[in-house]
Amino acid sequence: MEKHYEGEVVGRSATLFTAAFDQATGVGTYVAMESSEGSLHGCGGAFDFAHSATTSGSDRTAEFFTIVPSSGTGELSGISGAGGTAIDADGTHRIWFDYELGELS
Template sequence: MPVPRASATFVNTTYDEEPYDDREGTVLGRIHIARTFEGDLEGQSSAELLTARTEAGSAAYVALDRIAGRLGDRSGSFVLSHHGTVSAAGAATAASVVPDSGTGELVGLRGRGSISVDGDGTHRLTLEYEFDR
């Protein structure tokens, strides 16, 4: 049986960034973001990110998003852990559902995916998922 795949776009509705260490050319920061998702995943999330940005333009982040809404035909919430890097060589991200974080009809959710940004600035989440129960 094929693993279900969800694709959604999202918009950052709030974006609050606070640098906390800017020594030696790399700025470390914390970002709080509220997001709205549309597509196979519909809902809202609250995210916390830790970031590093270099003078050369490279960057990295680690993040946790608590997403509440509907995934396919099930409703509830879950936590998504994700991280990524950006450099002159390109961008790479990875995401995974935090085990046992599903609530409501999303209890037992497992999954992995990625986040990308299209050339026009559209943010996308792709998630392959299944349920333990």
């Protein structure tokens, strides 16, 4: 799937997404790998991140979200860190990053 971002993250990502999910009960787990390109707080480039979560139908547990080491390019070269996803009541997904920019050895 392709996602488009706006706000402090601007750009798009190509996402490999798989899930074991029961539509009737809303219970399941997903795993995703994303390759993003655009800008993060005004720094342009690309980087990859992985995330997953489990739901019992009304919550999110076992959440995992990490920026893939050594995946940054351009001004995002050396990016490292984590992040997360928040889901609004209307179903809007909001992504956030807790990251550092620096040179990798």
